[in-house]
Amino acid sequence: MYYIGVDLGTSSLKLLLMDEKGKIQNIVSKEYNLYFPKEGWAEQNPQDWWRAFETGILELLEDYDAKEVEGISFGGQMHGLVILDDHDEVIRPAILWNDGRTKKQVAYLNEEIGKEKLSEYTANIAFAGFTAPKILWVKENEPENFEKISKIMLPKDYIAYKLSGAFCTDYSDASGMLLLDVKNKCWSKEMIEICKIKEEQLPKLYESYDVVGTLKKENAEKFGMNENVKIIAGAGDNAAAAIGTGTVGGGRCNISLGTSGTVFISNDRFEVDSNNALHSFDHADGKYHLMGCILSAASCNKWWMENILETKDYNNEQDKIDKLGENSVYFLPYLMGERSPHNDSNARGTFVGMTMDTKREDMTLAVLEGVAYAIRDCVEIAKKQDIPIKSATICGGGAKSDLWCKIIANVLNIEIKRLETEEGPGYGAAILAAVGCGVYENVESASLKLSKEKMVIKPEKELAEKYNQKYQKFRELYPEMKKLFGKLNQ
Template identity: 45%
Template sequence: MYLGIDLGTSSVKLVLTDNDGLVLGVVSRNYSVNYVCQTSEQNPLDWFEGFNDCIKELSRTNDLKKVRALSFSGQMHGLVLVDKNGDIIRPAILWNDNRSVKENHYLNEVITKEKLIEYTENISFPGFTASKLLWVKNNEPDNFKKIYKVLLPKDYLAYKITGVYATDTTDASGTLYYDVKNKQWSKKMLDILGIKEEILPKVYEPETVIGYPLDDKYLSKNTKVSIGGADNAIGAVGTNTVLEDEVNLSLGTSGVVLSVSNNLPKDKVPGIHRFTHVGGRYYQMGVVLSATASLKWFQETILEDNYKKMDLIIDGPKNNIIFHPYLMGERGTINDVDAKGLFYGFDLSTKRDDLTKAVIEGISFSIKDCLLAMKLDKVKRFRIIGGGTKSESWIRLLATILNAPIETIKLNEGGAFGAAIVAMIADGKYKNYEDTSNLVTTDKIYYPIIEDVKYYIDKYNEYKLLYHKIK
């Protein structure tokens, strides 16, 4: 058996498979996020508690001593600081935390974006780990002095399970102190941040076995533990998006466009991330910070019972309302931490259904923003994962806006199933990621509504123009 662990923003999910990749069980546990103003934090111990609860539940119906290997998929960019005893120094600062605006400005404008791209292939964002680390250095000097190791979220969970400090190439890429081109910590960036390499974990490929479980109550002490990788990279493994020119879309808390390449792309678009992928490849990634997060906000604040009929609303009458989903600022093509969400074009005739449809369209337009910036407008077909795929009408609308077919997969467990695949490779069942294509099968294909394509091209252009008018 193999075990995949996905450490998400709102929950931890475990997928257990048999030796042939057939899913035997899926369990998850939710935990809270502490949102205050522009800050977003979690207690890392909640992740470990959630993992233990999931393991206990799986063990009721499965002999987990037979698990040959396990691996991880994890939310990116989070700052986890531990002292010399391995204890948490302060709550983890998450990927969607925007407190480090000053530090972000310093990195982009004083160090300069050009130098950052030279050192790391990327520019700074408040969500990246480097600016968070600078924020702690500038605002919590006592905590900064206590640092023994700087970890990423899934790496902390791996440490709690194995006692080993480690990270991987895909997750390290999102720190802004990792040299993506040369696949090593950037000495230039470490000097800028004022830290020594010794406080960083060793970097491995995702399938590398780093250790074995310390606790053998449920798992065997012979179970191989591989370090795994960043949620978007491992989610792409879960959809078999591992070869050049393959593109994966994700409709989760954030929206993600991920495109695989054998080499680092020549075009360096400042708002588009350039990270290492599995199998020695690379990927470009465009991010919409508030994808289903925008929908959740709208559901809880305005929508009430209308959420259940969302598909009917999406398929309903068109309207002129435009929504910008910039509820947490935005990365992507606008790269504006101060960007705000808005509704534009409503009047006394506007109904809740109209606003609902505008939210869905706005999120979809932002995904198109990323695709155009990444020059992916000629892609013939996309694969998609994430909570947003529960709405068939949304996928069909997105296919129309992108003017390309979109595939869903039969097992929509994304990062957790991708992590199970990584575990199989770590165990030697498969030699490489290309060989795992038989584990992923297409469920449905959604095609553009041809008669609506022109309408949404025009509305997208209005959406783009509006941001520049009000900025």
């Protein structure tokens, strides 16, 4: 039998076909457009996601028996606001996780409602990317659209709805909406009132491995599958990636270098850091996790390579870099503002320290190092919570770079483990599908069994110390720049 994992990313939709032993049989990727209608805004058309799925699934199964597919599950970009009317039509383009238009609404929530109250209601405070501020923005700026809302969805759940008709979400993805009581796993009545919505406009809540429905007849016929194919709830992309990398149970860590960057720490118990600098979310294994998120990670490298250097030969650019720990150029990777730990949508990408001797390689290295330093910012918050991080798995597009993995190992001064399968969210989603279909007893045992180490990158004592000194300088840059960032965005 086969299990399909759907990774609904920001730049593309990936479909992964896995057999019951956890072996990946095929992967197909379909790109779609990302729109920036105004500075700091980011939107996508949900119909583009569905079209990518429709074409991608046929290609994925072209050389396989579609009747052997038993389950489909999802890992998806979090926080995006998808709204449907009472005819199930998309009302407006989805407002994405990296959209920064909600400064006013975030300030209202954090300052007038109050961070303490928000943390009490949801275990988190407001960030520009979260869903609740987006709902308030639509209410204030597009009242005619707000009045049309019948269903409020997250991106991956739109695909689940189109496939099965199930209006659903899972706890891990719902945790990032600022509408969920994370500790008690239910919608927060206080936040529903604050956002002036109704609970029936919100999806039914499930664990990530729960079956939410089966394939609609018309979809089964279109894709050549059986109608009894199970649709499993799935998870937010980072929680799905954690499943795909064995980051389950207490005290394990995964670093994701995708469009955004995350530090994901699995936790057996519910916990909130004192300043809410890390997100406190439910996990796809049925437990909890803490997460630090930087808004621009591999996207920084893509921007630098393709937009500025106008090349797609990433390896050639990185091969020229030979000296680590000695770069005098620093890069603040805040191209879309920043979330953890600064929570500042005004922050911007910045190079500091160039001289007449600065070379192309120095700038390229600074981008890689800047992302690594920003990830360490999140790790330092975890350390203050007495959470020891001695090693981490790594996934995402950036994890394919040997150089970047080495830099991160030494900046964090921990072992970095690369896995045989680096398809984090898609692989995690396929595992959830298999668990939901009863192939494995539970998520934790399946995740640990199927995630296998390929390589361990150990920090080098001398280089780690050099990077520690560089990081101490890096961490002073944002506080010095904060006021200027605010003025630049007035």
